[in-house]
Amino acid sequence: MASPDTPMAEAAAVDLGLRWQPGLQALGSDFYTPLSPDPIRDPYWIARSAAMARELGLRDVWWQAPGVLEALSGSAFIQGSTPLATVYSGHQFGVWAGQLGDGRALWLGEVATPGGPQELQLKGSGLTPYSRMGDGRAVLRSSIREFLCSEAMHGLGIATTRALCVTGSDQPVRRETIETAAVVTRVAPSFIRFGHFEHFSHGNQPGPLRTLADYVIDRDYPACRDAANPYAALLAEVVRRTAAMVAQWQAVGFMHGVMNTDNMSILGLTIDYGPFQFMDAYDPRHICNHSDHAGRYSYENQPGVAHWNLFALGQALLPLIGEVDDAMAALHGFKPQFDAELARLHAAKLGQASATPSSRALAGEWLGLMARERTDFTIAWRRLAQHIAGAPADTVQDLFHDRAAIDQLLLQLKELTAQSGLAPDANLALNHSPAFVLRNYLAEQAIALAKQKDFSMIQDLLAVLERPYDEHPQHAAWAGFPPDWADQIQISCSS
Ligand SMILES: Nc1ncnc2c1ncn2[C@@H]1O[C@H](COP(=O)(O)OP(=O)(O)OP(=O)(O)O)[C@@H](O)[C@H]1O
Ligand SMILES: [Mg+2]
Numbered sequence: 001m002a003s004p005d006t007p008m009a010e011a012a013a014v015d016l017g018l019r020w021q022p023g024l025q026a027l028g029s030d031f032y033t034p035l036s037p038d039p040i041r042d043p044y045w046i047a048r049s050a051a052m053a054r055e056l057g058l059r060d061v062w063w064q065a066p067g068v069l070e071a072l073s074g075s076a077f078i079q080g081s082t083p084l085a086t087v088y089s090g091h092q093f094g095v096w097a098g099q100l101g102d103g104r105a106l107w108l109g110e111v112a113t114p115g116g117p118q119e120l121q122l123k124g125s126g127l128t129p130y131s132r133m134g135d136g137r138a139v140l141r142s143s144i145r146e147f148l149c150s151e152a153m154h155g156l157g158i159a160t161t162r163a164l165c166v167t168g169s170d171q172p173v174r175r176e177t178i179e180t181a182a183v184v185t186r187v188a189p190s191f192i193r194f195g196h197f198e199h200f201s202h203g204n205q206p207g208p209l210r211t212l213a214d215y216v217i218d219r220d221y222p223a224c225r226d227a228a229n230p231y232a233a234l235l236a237e238v239v240r241r242t243a244a245m246v247a248q249w250q251a252v253g254f255m256h257g258v259m260n261t262d263n264m265s266i267l268g269l270t271i272d273y274g275p276f277q278f279m280d281a282y283d284p285r286h287i288c289n290h291s292d293h294a295g296r297y298s299y300e301n302q303p304g305v306a307h308w309n310l311f312a313l314g315q316a317l318l319p320l321i322g323e324v325d326d327a328m329a330a331l332h333g334f335k336p337q338f339d340a341e342l343a344r345l346h347a348a349k350l351g352q353a354s355a356t357p358s359s360r361a362l363a364g365e366w367l368g369l370m371a372r373e374r375t376d377f378t379i380a381w382r383r384l385a386q387h388i389a390g391a392p393a394d395t396v397q398d399l400f401h402d403r404a405a406i407d408q409l410l411l412q413l414k415e416l417t418a419q420s421g422l423a424p425d426a427n428l429a430l431n432h433s434p435a436f437v438l439r440n441y442l443a444e445q446a447i448a449l450a451k452q453k454d455f456s457m458i459q460d461l462l463a464v465l466e467r468p469y470d471e472h473p474q475h476a477a478w479a480g481f482p483p484d485w486a487d488q489i490q491i492s493c494s495s
Pocket of ligand 2: 272
């Protein structure tokens with residue numbers, strides 16, 4: 001482990017051109033351990049997001065500036081950065097796991113950007129006091145998946161941590177086989193997780209628990225300060241954001257795969273891209289994480305698990321909230337908020353500005369038919385949106401064997417429009433059912449090329465996934481059906 005006093009010459013410090021400002025260091029030493037990254041050897045660029053860089057106020061030439069590659073691979077001291085690893089705990093697969101923490105991530109600091117404060121983190125930058133049995137590293141394949149999916153989710157309009165870049169090295173890393181190391185630079189307004197609160201609550205440390213909650217309220221949820229019970233108001237807001245986030249996941253067929261409480265963001269951001277998957281053939285019981293034998297994190301279980309995780313957060317906040325009834329009132333908001341948000345998204349996919357009993361019924365029957373026939377989730381929704389935009393019905397009908405059922409559904413769609421008295425909003429439909437998602441097989445192809453040092457497909461995929469609701473004719477194949485081998489891909493927790 002690199003120690004706090006690792007000799008990284010200040011003289012060699014790289015100025016990244018970012019405006020660093022005080023951040024969570026203010027929480028004090030109960031919350032983190034300052035330390036320097038342990039660099040990966042002879043780093044090279046794997047992937048870069050120009051869009052993310054621009055949001056940080058960095059110009060396109062920035063990537064070529066001296067020291068940027070080294071700084072983001074952990075080998076150069078960054079002027080203004082105060083690297084540290086935070087401590088958290090959590091429930092993993094429903095069981096209390098005790099102390100965890102940033103075992104391979106390092107918080108670099110907080111920067112001021114035109115859009116507000118953003119924190120930067122390296123993932124895969126070496127051992128920390130919280131590494132337990134791990135090696136502090138991340139491998140190339142999982143880092144590429146995290147990079148692409150972070151930006152893909154952002155392109156879909158789903159709240160997420162972002163990724164600025166991935167750097168790599170030929171340095172070997174042992175997993176099931178020998179792989180190579182990579183570092184992802186992540187960006188988010190905050191990396192605080194439910195597990196940070198659980199850590200101090202389960203550890204019976206009411207002082208730090210309150211310090212943390214006050215920090216989050218004042219920084220990220222200032223309106224809660226005015227509530228009669230600010231801590232209950234915080235819980236209610238996190239419930240609302242989490243419900244909205246998971247509704248968006250369901251609406252595009254995204255499965256997170258490892259929804260442990262340490263992988264739940266206090267800002268309702270999608271965080272920790274491990275064994276995630278976008279649904280290919282629709283099966284509500286689909287399990288994307290090969291290590292999840294009981295299917296705890298299957299597609300259909302995601303809303304229930306999010307609610308369960310919010311209960312864990314509520315329990316952690318209880319010493320501050322005081323009354324169990326106040327916590328329960330906040331938690332009871334989850335189901336109606338999730339249902340309303342998912343109904344709104346389904347209605348939008350049907351070209352309707354708001355949900356009605358008819359749009360709910362139609363979405364339910366459509367999903368039921370897709371589940372019976374294992375229809376491709378993304379393609380079916382996209383073709384339906386294109387039909388709403390005027391494409392002939394046969395592109396939708398051709399997806400189904402049960403012709404009577406699909407004809408009946410298309411008739412209901414017409415009736416829905418007639419009832420609302422308004423023409424369906426084709427753009428609304430097309431902007432809620434993406435043409436492109438990061439299917440597992442696409443990530444696998446990009447990874448296979450990257451292993452041969454060809455990183456071009458990563459950048460090409462990035463360009464498409466940043467605008468997933470547009471047609472990209474030159475990459476039309478990526479919007480097509482996955483190849484037969486796609487359902488043999490096994491993604492586990494190993495990363
Ligand atoms: N290779 C590793 N070395 C050290 N610690 C690890 C390693 N892999 C995972 N961990 C730690 O194990 C715990 C659970 O890991 P999990 O897979 O949820 O997170 P992660 O993918 O490492 O990171 P994050 O949640 O920050 O995206 C975390 O405390 C994490 O830091
Ligand atoms: Mg994690």
